[in-house]
Amino acid sequence: MACPAGRTVRPHFTFFGFRYVRVSGMVRLNAADITGVAVYTEMDRTGFFQTGNEKINRLHENTLWGLKSNFLDMPTDCPQRDERLGWTGDANIFSRTAGYLMDTRAFYGKFLRDLRSDQLRNGGRVAIYLPNERAGMTSAMWSDIATFLPDMMWDYYGDRAALRREYPLMRDWVEWVRSQAKDDLWDSGFHFGDWLALDGPTEKSMVGRTDSYFIASAYYYASTRNLAKAARVLGYEACEDYEALAERIKAAIFREYFTPSGRLAIDTQTGYLVALKFGLYPDKNRVLEGLKRRVKQDLGRIKGGFVGATMMNTVLAENDMVKMAYDLLFYEGFPGWLYAVNLGATTIWERWNSVLSDGTISNAGMNSLNHYSYGSVMEFCYRFSGGISPLEPGFRRARIAPKPDVRLGHVSCSYDSASGRWVSDWKLMSNGSLFFHVEVPFGCTAQLVLPERETAELTAGSYDYIVTTERDYLALYDENTPMERLVSDERAVKLMGSLGFIDRNDPESMAQTLSDMKKRAVLLGQPSETMERLITEVKKLR
Numbered sequence: 001m002a003c004p005a006g007r008t009v010r011p012h013f014t015f016f017g018f019r020y021v022r023v024s025g026m027v028r029l030n031a032a033d034i035t036g037v038a039v040y041t042e043m044d045r046t047g048f049f050q051t052g053n054e055k056i057n058r059l060h061e062n063t064l065w066g067l068k069s070n071f072l073d074m075p076t077d078c079p080q081r082d083e084r085l086g087w088t089g090d091a092n093i094f095s096r097t098a099g100y101l102m103d104t105r106a107f108y109g110k111f112l113r114d115l116r117s118d119q120l121r122n123g124g125r126v127a128i129y130l131p132n133e134r135a136g137m138t139s140a141m142w143s144d145i146a147t148f149l150p151d152m153m154w155d156y157y158g159d160r161a162a163l164r165r166e167y168p169l170m171r172d173w174v175e176w177v178r179s180q181a182k183d184d185l186w187d188s189g190f191h192f193g194d195w196l197a198l199d200g201p202t203e204k205s206m207v208g209r210t211d212s213y214f215i216a217s218a219y220y221y222a223s224t225r226n227l228a229k230a231a232r233v234l235g236y237e238a239c240e241d242y243e244a245l246a247e248r249i250k251a252a253i254f255r256e257y258f259t260p261s262g263r264l265a266i267d268t269q270t271g272y273l274v275a276l277k278f279g280l281y282p283d284k285n286r287v288l289e290g291l292k293r294r295v296k297q298d299l300g301r302i303k304g305g306f307v308g309a310t311m312m313n314t315v316l317a318e319n320d321m322v323k324m325a326y327d328l329l330f331y332e333g334f335p336g337w338l339y340a341v342n343l344g345a346t347t348i349w350e351r352w353n354s355v356l357s358d359g360t361i362s363n364a365g366m367n368s369l370n371h372y373s374y375g376s377v378m379e380f381c382y383r384f385s386g387g388i389s390p391l392e393p394g395f396r397r398a399r400i401a402p403k404p405d406v407r408l409g410h411v412s413c414s415y416d417s418a419s420g421r422w423v424s425d426w427k428l429m430s431n432g433s434l435f436f437h438v439e440v441p442f443g444c445t446a447q448l449v450l451p452e453r454e455t456a457e458l459t460a461g462s463y464d465y466i467v468t469t470e471r472d473y474l475a476l477y478d479e480n481t482p483m484e485r486l487v488s489d490e491r492a493v494k495l496m497g498s499l500g501f502i503d504r505n506d507p508e509s510m511a512q513t514l515s516d517m518k519k520r521a522v523l524l525g526q527p528s529e530t531m532e533r534l535i536t537e538v539k540k541l542r
Helices: 054-070 088-101 105-120 145-157 160-180 212-234 238-257 269-277 284-297 309-318 322-330 337-342 373-386 490-495 514-523 528-538
Strands: 047-051 388-390 397-400 410-417 420-428 434-440 445-448 456-458 461-467
Touching: 047 054, 047 373, 054 088, 054 337, 054 373, 088 105, 088 145, 088 309, 088 373, 105 145, 105 160, 145 160, 145 212, 160 212, 160 238, 212 238, 212 269, 269 284, 269 309, 309 322, 309 373, 322 337, 322 373, 373 388, 373 410, 388 410, 397 420, 397 434, 434 445, 490 528, 514 528
Parallel strands: 397 445
Antiparallel strands: 047 410, 388 397, 410 420, 420 434, 434 461, 445 456
């Protein structure tokens, strides 16, 4: 900051996350005299994502700036309030998104060395944050960064030497949890659980309704599986022991948390999502149906927190529920990613409503306007909207499987991987056809999956495709579109004008789909043919 006398005033030995500056005690100071300097660890930008939807583009930028603001020597949770600590839970859930946005090899490598140094002083325990002021305190998911981050680094960068270096950190963490587990379940001690979930006892509850010990045991299983994978990659004989341990943990989870018929006893969004993410189910279809039913009962709203909401879209897309993932992504109210965008956010918030709809700060008592955790949704955008994901370590082989949606219009997605630049672009053409452009880097191969096309194998090169599908990608709505979307379109409202049972002020009514309304109309004496004609006309809207 240049002062009138020619002096420059700047902070030393500290940094501040900020958006606005208030200066007092100086006279004749102009805005041009103040320079904001972005300070973060030097990393190369690797991910680029642009769409035809400006709000989604803003969300991407907000996530990128959340990363920059917090990646200073270590991944902090926030740069602007009195903690600014290297919280491991935030770092864990965001790591795969960060790996798309930036080359994080050196940055995360240094953080892993810090974690290992602290672990050696604490008997195998892994800190909930660094610098560790709570030596000996651990929590599932937070401390599980010990296996999740090395696993992410292997998948993204394929560095065997780095994996070998991190293996003791992974092993000692799993062994410490093993020492605490009873009958192969981690059902003791403190855990943050599904932090800041919205299905807790009250609106201000810090922890959601999902059983924290179920989350802990599920992460114990996943960490053991990550360790077994690393041991097998490195050629260690211990791989078989850890694979067997993972199977015992899975069996214990089935005994404790699933009914004999295969129904998950944890009836929360996060419960179902965690089970699907880690492959913890005796009957996958029962878990999928449970998740769909739970989301419908939750009126299509996000209820999970740092565990559930951050993985929700990727899990949905991994299980052929891309439309539901897009509906959540594009929702503009609370709780949703575009709620903050509509209020002018330039970074990601700690809570969905850190700022209330009237522009005032929430009185929740713990707020941050620069927390990158919920920016984890960008992994979904790169992996599914753009469609780039690794099939072999270091992206030597990748899957290109973009999932178009009319609300995006077009997507330009590229990733400068450890093996070269991958490109996956698409646009929805005016005649309803889809145009795709794909680039595969030298020395790499790709599995290409385009809508309604057979899977193809690609070698290095540049490829263009025009695809005409039976599905009408220009259609804005279908029979599964919730009423809250339809009533925002005057054309749809006009078509539905005769349906007097629609109540815009009733959230449950607004969460109903056209398919639901068809059943309801029949019960109220409306001819089924009337609803069929309505659905047909609504599906024609472009």
